[in-house]
Structure formats: structure tokens, C-alpha cells
Amino acid sequence: MSENASSDDEQAFVDAVETWVEKELRPVARKFDLADEYPHEVVEQMKELGLFGATIGEAYGGLGLSAWTYARIVVKVASVWMAPSGIFNSHLIMASAIERNGTEAQKQDYLPRMARGEYRGSIGLTEPNAGSDLQAIRTVAKADGDDYVVNGSKTWITNSLHGHGTLLLVKTDPTAEPRHKGMSLLLADKGPGFNVVGKLKKMGYRAIDTCELTFENYRVPRAKLLGGVEGKGFVQTAGGLELGRINVASRGAGIAEGALKLALRYAQEREAFGKPIWQHQAVQLKLADMATQVEGAKLLIRQAATKYDRGERCDLEAAMAKLAGSEAGAACAQEAMRIFGGYSYSVEYDIERFYRDAMLMCIGEGTNEILRQVIAKQLVDRNRI
Numbered sequence: 001m002s003e004n005a006s007s008d009d010e011q012a013f014v015d016a017v018e019t020w021v022e023k024e025l026r027p028v029a030r031k032f033d034l035a036d037e038y039p040h041e042v043v044e045q046m047k048e049l050g051l052f053g054a055t056i057g058e059a060y061g062g063l064g065l066s067a068w069t070y071a072r073i074v075v076k077v078a079s080v081w082m083a084p085s086g087i088f089n090s091h092l093i094m095a096s097a098i099e100r101n102g103t104e105a106q107k108q109d110y111l112p113r114m115a116r117g118e119y120r121g122s123i124g125l126t127e128p129n130a131g132s133d134l135q136a137i138r139t140v141a142k143a144d145g146d147d148y149v150v151n152g153s154k155t156w157i158t159n160s161l162h163g164h165g166t167l168l169l170v171k172t173d174p175t176a177e178p179r180h181k182g183m184s185l186l187l188a189d190k191g192p193g194f195n196v197v198g199k200l201k202k203m204g205y206r207a208i209d210t211c212e213l214t215f216e217n218y219r220v221p222r223a224k225l226l227g228g229v230e231g232k233g234f235v236q237t238a239g240g241l242e243l244g245r246i247n248v249a250s251r252g253a254g255i256a257e258g259a260l261k262l263a264l265r266y267a268q269e270r271e272a273f274g275k276p277i278w279q280h281q282a283v284q285l286k287l288a289d290m291a292t293q294v295e296g297a298k299l300l301i302r303q304a305a306t307k308y309d310r311g312e313r314c315d316l317e318a319a320m321a322k323l324a325g326s327e328a329g330a331a332c333a334q335e336a337m338r339i340f341g342g343y344s345y346s347v348e349y350d351i352e353r354f355y356r357d358a359m360l361m362c363i364g365e366g367t368n369e370i371l372r373q374v375i376a377k378q379l380v381d382r383n384r385i
């Protein structure tokens, strides 16, 4: 939609997602989260809405939404239940990597199926010994005839139990210096030797499948090397960071907005010392700070997404948006817990889920410690004396 469709069409899509979120997602969120059960019915509804093709180009059957519209959709979903946004987001990060870097044959093979949600993807980067320092991964793909033979393991891979394959970061040359020159991405479909070891039990982000994977002499055709050239995997991964960070920022801002909404309502319903608790100044301070963080995060997301849509460099802006959005999510969820008092601790109330889900946003797509370093380096680079 980004190139041809009017902003009215994009607004109509955001409105349709909002209606779905309130009508279908809100009523089932607590049930699936507490049972830690994969929400198949929600996935089917997301397919029908077109969410699995949200950012895939129209030429490949997707909606081709702008980053700004995509961000607004993610905020809407996460403001009710963050986990389902992960089901289409990891998938769309894989799709975006294929669209940016894949050969035409790879795009034709994967993107239409991905846009329909028939093939659902994941991102296979992290290993037990390597998260922030991705160049330290140990999974190796060795060329053998027309195939690569892959051995190694991954962990924390979201969508990997119910998904159909992963964008797998491997070392095609483990001895390369600098290390990133020996790294490649493979379009790894499930098959013999691709083992999903088990679904990890998590504090939050429940219902969605995050798993450990092992690869034992797993064969991938060489035609599945992303872009057809070895040694580009690290750069291809880094190329997706701006959109990935806008996405996580939006998830954090959505959690923050959802927590604020719940707290605003509760503060008007609950009475203490003869008046609704919102009339106590201590509660007002919290509500004011929360609302300011929500709006600040959304403005930073808008700035980053708008630059992204104009094709401008936005690594600094996306990092700031991710930092602000995720910290807003964590802070607002915690403040809302305080406003709910003892009831915040009850699983009968949604706010405890927001609290459990929020911290993940400070970890994924670059921890906030790493992001602060990115921001500081960019600031110095752009303001050299």
C-alpha cells in the first residue's frame, strides 16, 4: 500500500486492526496467556486480516504498508496483548530480509506464501553462547555438493515450533577475519536434522512458541543461501535493524499505552479515603508521568518511521525510539501495578500480564545497554569537533 494507496486506505487498515483487537483479541488474551497455549484461532484471524503480509511489497502479494502504519498497528495489538505481535513480527523480519537481499527466485518462492501466512517464518540468530555478540556464533554450514550441511544450535527462537522455517545465521567460514566476513544467512525450512528441542517456559510473552533448536547434519540446498553470496549474513542482519527496532519500540509503546488505559480506568473506579484514588496527588503524578512517556515514545517512533519511509538513514532515530518505547513499556507497566495495589497481583486482572511482558522489549533487537552505546556513538559521529 505504501506507494500506491492513499493514507486513507492505510488509516482504514489501522481502524480494522483496532476493531479486531477489541472484538476478538482482548476477550481471549488472558485465557491463552495463562494457559501458555498457542492461539491458533488468533493466527487464522491474523491471516485473514493480512497481517502476515503487512510490510511485504504488493508485487509479492503483501499489503506494502509504510513503516509508520505498521508501527501504529503494532501499538494497537500490543496495547491489548503483546505476544501475538511477535507471531507476525519475527515472520516479517524474515520476509523483509528476503525482499531486501534475496535473489528474484527466492523472493518468488517465499514472499507470496509468507504474505498469505501459509509459510510462517522466524529469525534464528541467538545461540547459547552468543546473543549481543552475534559474531561469536558457532553454528557452521559446510558446503557439500549442491547442499550445505549445518551443525550447531540456536536458542530463544520465537515462532520456531509452529512456524515453517527460520532465517538461519551460520558461519560458512569459521576462520574468517574479521569474523563477520565468514557469516551467511540460510533460508532454512524444517526437515530432517532441523530439530525443535522444546518450547521454553517464560515469565511473559507466553502462548507464543520460543524454542531451542539443534541442527545435526541438516542439509540445505545451496540455492537457499540468501542473496546467493556467502559472507554477507552479518551485514544483511544489521540491515534489518532499523525496521526491527521501530517494531520493538512500537510493542513497548503499545504496552505502555495499554497499561495507562487500564490504570486510568481503575483510578476512577477505585476509592480510598472517601474519594476515587485518581484524586490523590501521588496517583496523579504517576498518571501524568505515564501519559507523557507514552506520547514521547510515540513521537520518537513516528520520527524514525517517517524517515524510514522516506528512505533516509534512521539508525539513531530508530535506536532512540526503541530505547524510549521499551523503557516506557517497563515503567508504565510497573506504575500501573502500583495503582492497582493488591489487585495488580491477581491473575484475574490483565495488568500483571503487561508487567510480565514489558521487560522483554528492553532485551530484544539489541539490549538497551547496547542501544545507549549506539546512540552515544552516533551523536559523537554527527557532532564531531
Ligand SMILES: Cc1cc2nc3c(=O)[nH]c(=O)nc-3n(C[C@H](O)[C@H](O)[C@H](O)COP(=O)(O)OP(=O)(O)OC[C@H]3O[C@@H](n4cnc5c(N)ncnc54)[C@H](O)[C@@H]3O)c2cc1C
Pocket: 090, 122, 123, 124, 125, 126, 129, 130, 131, 132, 133, 155, 156, 157, 158, 159, 202, 205, 210, 360, 363, 364, 365, 366, 367, 368, 369, 370, 373
Ligand atoms: C522471549 C525471548 C524471545 C527471543 N526471540 C528471539 C528470536 O526469535 N530470535 C533470536 O535470534 N533471538 C531471540 N531472542 C534472544 C535475544 O535477542 C537475546 O536474548 C538478546 O539479543 C540478548 O542476548 P543475550 O541474552 O545473549 O545477552 P548477552 O549478550 O549475554 O548480554 C547480557 C548482558 O550484558 C550486556 N552486554 C553485552 N555486551 C555488551 C556491551 N558490548 N556493552 C554493554 N553491555 C553489554 C547486555 O546489555 C546484557 O545486559 C529472544 C529472547 C527472549 C528472552
